[in-house]
Amino acid sequence: MSERRAPARRIGVMGGTFDPVHHGHLVAASEVGTLFGLDEVVFVPTGNPWQKDDSSVSAAEDRYLMTVIATASNPRFSVSRVDVDRPGPTYTIDTLRDLRRLWGPEVELFFITGADALSAILSWKDVDELFDLAHFIGVTRPGYTLTDAHLPQDAVTLVDVPAMAISSSGCRDRVRSGLPVWYLVPDGVVQYIEKRRLYRT
Numbered sequence: 001m002s003e004r005r006a007p008a009r010r011i012g013v014m015g016g017t018f019d020p021v022h023h024g025h026l027v028a029a030s031e032v033g034t035l036f037g038l039d040e041v042v043f044v045p046t047g048n049p050w051q052k053d054d055s056s057v058s059a060a061e062d063r064y065l066m067t068v069i070a071t072a073s074n075p076r077f078s079v080s081r082v083d084v085d086r087p088g089p090t091y092t093i094d095t096l097r098d099l100r101r102l103w104g105p106e107v108e109l110f111f112i113t114g115a116d117a118l119s120a121i122l123s124w125k126d127v128d129e130l131f132d133l134a135h136f137i138g139v140t141r142p143g144y145t146l147t148d149a150h151l152p153q154d155a156v157t158l159v160d161v162p163a164m165a166i167s168s169s170g171c172r173d174r175v176r177s178g179l180p181v182w183y184l185v186p187d188g189v190v191q192y193i194e195k196r197r198l199y200r201t
């Protein structure tokens, strides 16, 4: 009798600062999950997003909790603490190594990035090894051009996702100006921002 091996689990990895997580992130993750037949999409909030110019990034624990709240209703979404718990600047190479250590070599990893992040990927730490650890999926984002020019063709796939002209910085600016962020971020995230008085100063 021939033995049948279970197919490798296909896991999406949505890395981000998520300050706060918004519907642009959620729609992109959901659409890629469907288009690529992913078993799960894991959101990975950064610990120390050294590359953000803004020196006032919210505490990692607040960003982690908002991401948990935003993803809780979707059984195919989860949140990982690997970047929040690792000391030092957050690099995707460490994220992917940690996830592979946790899940083993059999899983197929799909790292999801918006068009803006993808355009900077060649400057990321240990970029050549990055492409060995995961397949990269670049998604459309209003205001940015999605291109894989100069990227290894077999390592990256570009996909169209429903356009959501939302950014975390835009949400923070609205809160700071006293404008609502209802419907830009999930309701529970609005309530968390209120409760913790985030983005007021």
Ligand SMILES: Nc1ncnc2c1ncn2[C@@H]1O[C@H](COP(=O)(O)OP(=O)(O)OP(=O)(O)O)[C@@H](O)[C@H]1O
Residues within 6 Å of the ligand: 015, 016, 017, 018, 019, 023, 024, 025, 028, 112, 113, 114, 115, 116, 117, 118, 139, 140, 141, 142, 164, 165, 166, 167, 168, 169, 170
């Ligand atoms: N509206 C969106 N549509 C598609 N992808 C997005 C969208 N917003 C963010 N992304 C992607 O999600 C990932 C995490 O983004 P991040 O947490 O930095 O949010 P952001 O809105 O870009 O934040 P900020 O405005 O503070 O720079 C990145 O790969 C980014 O390109």
Ligand SMILES: O=C(O)c1ccc[n+]([C@@H]2O[C@H](COP(=O)([O-])O)[C@@H](O)[C@H]2O)c1
Residues within 6 Å of the ligand: 014, 015, 016, 017, 018, 044, 046, 049, 051, 052, 090, 091, 092, 093, 117, 123, 124, 125
């Ligand atoms: O590894 C790197 O050198 C690197 C440089 C910049 C950004 N990243 C990752 O890209 C993801 C999106 O980052 P950001 O800044 O758009 O929130 C997040 O997971 C970051 O850790 C990674």
